[in-house]
Amino acid sequence: MSYLVDILEAIQDVVKSGIIRELDQQDSQEGNPLILRQLVEETVSITEAVVETVKLNTFTSLKVYLSSLCKVYIERGVVLSEIMNFFDLYEKSIKDAMSIYLQHDLVSLNRYRRELDTLLDKARVFLSDAFFILYEETVLKQFEQLRIINEITAQLTSSLKLNDVLSFIVTHALALFKADCGSILLNDLQDVYSVQIAQGWQAVNSPLAIVMSISSSSGVIIIHQDDVDDSLRKTLRKENLQTIIAIKLSIQERTIGVLVVGFQSVHRMTIMDKRVLETFANQAAIAVNNAQLYGDTDHKLQERIHEVTVLLEQDRALLHSIREGVIAINASGAITLLNNEAKRLLNLYEDPIHSDILDVLPNSRLPIVIQTQQAEYDQEQKMGVSTVITNRVPVIVNGEVIGAIATFRDRQDVKQLAEELVGVRSLLDSMRAQSHEFTNKLHALSGLIQMGQYDKVVELITDIYHNRQECVSFVVKRIKEQSTAGLLLGKISQSKERAILLRLSPRSKLLFLPPRLTNISMVTILGNLISNAMEAVAHLAKERRVIDVHIFQGQKFLTISVKDQGCGIPEKSIKTIFMRGFSTKPGSRGIGLALVKQEVNMCDGKVRVRSVMDQGSQFIVKIPVE
Numbered sequence: 001m002s003y004l005v006d007i008l009e010a011i012q013d014v015v016k017s018g019i020i021r022e023l024d025q026q027d028s029q030e031g032n033p034l035i036l037r038q039l040v041e042e043t044v045s046i047t048e049a050v051v052e053t054v055k056l057n058t059f060t061s062l063k064v065y066l067s068s069l070c071k072v073y074i075e076r077g078v079v080l081s082e083i084m085n086f087f088d089l090y091e092k093s094i095k096d097a098m099s100i101y102l103q104h105d106l107v108s109l110n111r112y113r114r115e116l117d118t119l120l121d122k123a124r125v126f127l128s129d130a131f132f133i134l135y136e137e138t139v140l141k142q143f144e145q146l147r148i149i150n151e152i153t154a155q156l157t158s159s160l161k162l163n164d165v166l167s168f169i170v171t172h173a174l175a176l177f178k179a180d181c182g183s184i185l186l187n188d189l190q191d192v193y194s195v196q197i198a199q200g201w202q203a204v205n206s207p208l209a210i211v212m213s214i215s216s217s218s219g220v221i222i223i224h225q226d227d228v229d230d231s232l233r234k235t236l237r238k239e240n241l242q243t244i245i246a247i248k249l250s251i252q253e254r255t256i257g258v259l260v261v262g263f264q265s266v267h268r269m270t271i272m273d274k275r276v277l278e279t280f281a282n283q284a285a286i287a288v289n290n291a292q293l294y295g296d297t298d299h300k301l302q303e304r305i306h307e308v309t310v311l312l313e314q315d316r317a318l319l320h321s322i323r324e325g326v327i328a329i330n331a332s333g334a335i336t337l338l339n340n341e342a343k344r345l346l347n348l349y350e351d352p353i354h355s356d357i358l359d360v361l362p363n364s365r366l367p368i369v370i371q372t373q374q375a376e377y378d379q380e381q382k383m384g385v386s387t388v389i390t391n392r393v394p395v396i397v398n399g400e401v402i403g404a405i406a407t408f409r410d411r412q413d414v415k416q417l418a419e420e421l422v423g424v425r426s427l428l429d430s431m432r433a434q435s436h437e438f439t440n441k442l443h444a445l446s447g448l449i450q451m452g453q454y455d456k457v458v459e460l461i462t463d464i465y466h467n468r469q470e471c472v473s474f475v476v477k478r479i480k481e482q483s484t485a486g487l488l489l490g491k492i493s494q495s496k497e498r499a500i501l502l503r504l505s506p507r508s509k510l511l512f513l514p515p516r517l518t519n520i521s522m523v524t525i526l527g528n529l530i531s532n533a534m535e536a537v538a539h540l541a542k543e544r545r546v547i548d549v550h551i552f553q554g555q556k557f558l559t560i561s562v563k564d565q566g567c568g569i570p571e572k573s574i575k576t577i578f579m580r581g582f583s584t585k586p587g588s589r590g591i592g593l594a595l596v597k598q599e600v601n602m603c604d605g606k607v608r609v610r611s612v613m614d615q616g617s618q619f620i621v622k623i624p625v626e
Contacts, residue, residue: 042069046090050119062123063130070131076271080131084124091120148172149276152283162291166197169259169284174199177273179261181239183207184249184284186257196257202239209235211258214246220274221246224266236262243267247277249285256288323409325388328395329357330403333367337405345383345410366404369394373401380411387411478508479551483519484526488549491530495547500534505550505561514558514625516603524599526551528592529562529619536566536617544616553625560621568613577609596621 049065073083095113102109152169170182181200185207187193195207213232214221223244225236236244241262249257259281269277319326325342329335335352342348352360357367361383369376375393382388390408394401471492479485488504495502513522526549533547550561569577578597596619600607605623 042086043090047094053119054115059122059126062119063126066123066127067130067134070127070134074131074134080128083127083131087120087124087127091116148176149279149283152280162287163197165287166284167199169280169287170197170199173259173261173277173280176276177245177261177267178263179245179267180241180264182259182261184257184259185211186249186288187255193258200262206235206239207260210244210260211246214258219247220269220277222269240264245269245277247281249281249288251285251289256285259284323413325408326405327357327361327366327408328403328405329366329370331370331401333357333370335360336403342408345386345388345408347384364406366392366406369404370401381408383408475504478504478506479510481510481513481519481522484510484513484522484551487523487527491527491534495534498534498538499542500537500545500547502530502534502547502549505548505552508549508551510551510553510558512553514603514623517558517599517623521599521603525596525621526560526562528596529560529621532592533562533564533566533617536564540566556625557622558625560623561618563616563618565616568615569609569611569617570613571611574609574611578607 045065046069049062052061053059069083094116098109098112098116102112152165152172166184170184173179174182179200181198183198183201184196185193186196193208193211195204198204198207201207210223210232213228214223221244223232223246225233225242228236236242239262242265243263244260245263245267246258246260248255249259259277261277319337320340322339323341325345326337326339327335327342328337333356334354335357336354338348338352346361348360357364363382365376365379365381369392373394373396375391377391379390379392380387381390387410388408389411390406392404392406395403395405472489475485475488475492479488492502492504513519530547530549537545537547544565546565548561548563550559550563552559578593580591580594597607600621600623603623605621607622608620609617610620611617
């Protein structure tokens with residue numbers, strides 16, 4: 001037998017190499033499971049167990065090893081057939097290695113192979129029995145875990161007393177995990193923790209000291225006494241604990257507390273144990289959340305009712321104070337809600353609640369929205385002598401349409417807001433471009449200073465100043481109207497950032513705006529035309545990324561010309577480019593040119609388009625000066 005021990009010890013590396021070779025062959029043929037490669041790492045351990053069994057002539061060593069192997073791999077979800085497959089590979093490889101080792105002693109080879117067959121067959125039988133026993137224990141444990149979880153769920157739904165529910169959870173966590181102490185700590189809005197439930201602790205502040213040391217961690221946290229700092233180690237020694245396991249209680253990504261359990265021995269958590277602990281933590285968090293939402297007394301309930309009443313009154317006040325009209329109907333078309341602004345826009349003097357919507361507003365599309373279940377946004381609609389911009393959406397509950405709501409506002413108000421928005425957006429774009437340009441130059445100055453190139457610093461600052469002053473002087477000298485000049489300077493900076501050349505014609509002249517043209521309208525017209533031109537040339541070759549702007553105030557007309565060298569506009573689209581919603585650019589809402597056309601028409605002006613495919617486009621706006 002001792003000779004067999006020597007043989008097994010001598011061929012260990014050969015056995016492992018043989019298994020790996022077998023796996024490589026299987027991988028290339030049928031895709032061997034990854035778990036077998038993980039089991040290869042057990043080759044040394046199983047051989048040591050076999051050697052120990054042969055040496056001592058007792059099956060105990062191999063039994064202990066196989067029991068441990070079953071336990072580990074059951075926890076990982078490995079099935080018995082995969083372990084047996086590994087045993088087959090192991091047996092084949094060890095026999096192949098023995099054949100090479102004893103190729104000149106066939107008598108000994110046959111005898112030792114029979115002894116090995118007997119030992120491995122016995123190991124297979126024991127492994128099967130041990131696997132099913134442990135599997136049954138695992139299943140029973142999981143059933144017990146499920147039973148406790150169901151009990152906690154029942155307690156959670158039957159009681160609004162927070163401490164009773166949390167105490168129930170801690171008690172069952174200690175029983176299920178065989179822990180020695182446990183606690184749930186909650187934190188307030190200032191992130192200050194306090195002990196809510198504590199069981200089995202020698203000192204009431206120990207859970208708090210532990211939580212403060214792990215408050216920045218997340219997930220299931222496992223702490224052993226040897227892996228902590230001195231302050232926490234003192235706490236664990238005082239409590240005679242070797243292992244601490246903690247998990248945070250969270251609601252909507254907000255930490256509201258921590259569940260902690262302690263063990264006086266070194267404890268290892270399986271994947272299933274961690275999931276059960278996470279379930280306990282989730283149920284504790286739900287209990288805390290329920291207590292915060294519903295309270296545990298009639299007084300809390302009355303406070304909530306009062307709060308809801310206040311909110312309803314606030315909503316009612318808000319509904320009637322907003323400057324948008326709101327009207328709602330049920331599935332039958334009867335009006336169920338109408339605010340004061342809607343009454344004003346509809347010119348109503350009596351309350352139309354419960355009236356049919358078509359009797360009050362004959363051209364309403366709300367009944368159609370109920371039929372199609374499709375929302376309609378930013379639609380124009382006539383209401384008496386006014387034109388409104390309206391949004392209509394169906395109200396769907398549990399997949400069933402129960403009504404529809406429309407909100408609307410006078411188009412004149414929307415137009416004014418759009419003008420202001422365009423002006424602000426143009427200003428922001430200008431400021432961002434200038435800030436970006438200034439930042440780049442600051443970086444260059446910083447680098448020169450660090451290199452000690454002070455002459456270059458002075459030279460660069462001088463160049464920046466002169467270039468900027470030349471640009472500002474060039475624009476301001478020709479464009480006296482401040483809003484227009486500011487827009488042009490911002491667009492020039494923005495175009496530089498995007499490697500586009502924006503040129504203002506030297507013949508440009510603007511002293512003041514015509515009486516009908518406000519500075520907001522001017523910014524809307526010029527800003528949209530330049531922005532469209534920049535988008536038209538942004539992806540072209542460098543020599544075509546050029547935009548020419550000409551603004552000239554004559555005796556009869558203010559002429560604005562924006563010319564690009566882009567891809568041009570198809571002839572069939574020229575008549576429709578000014579329609580709201582039309583756009584050739586993916587993702588665009590088609591508002592820019594519609595606003596330009598609208599502002600020009602308001603000033604009794606005209607806008608013309610010249611475009612040649614693959615050569616560019618030119619927009620010319622003429623607005624009467626008087």
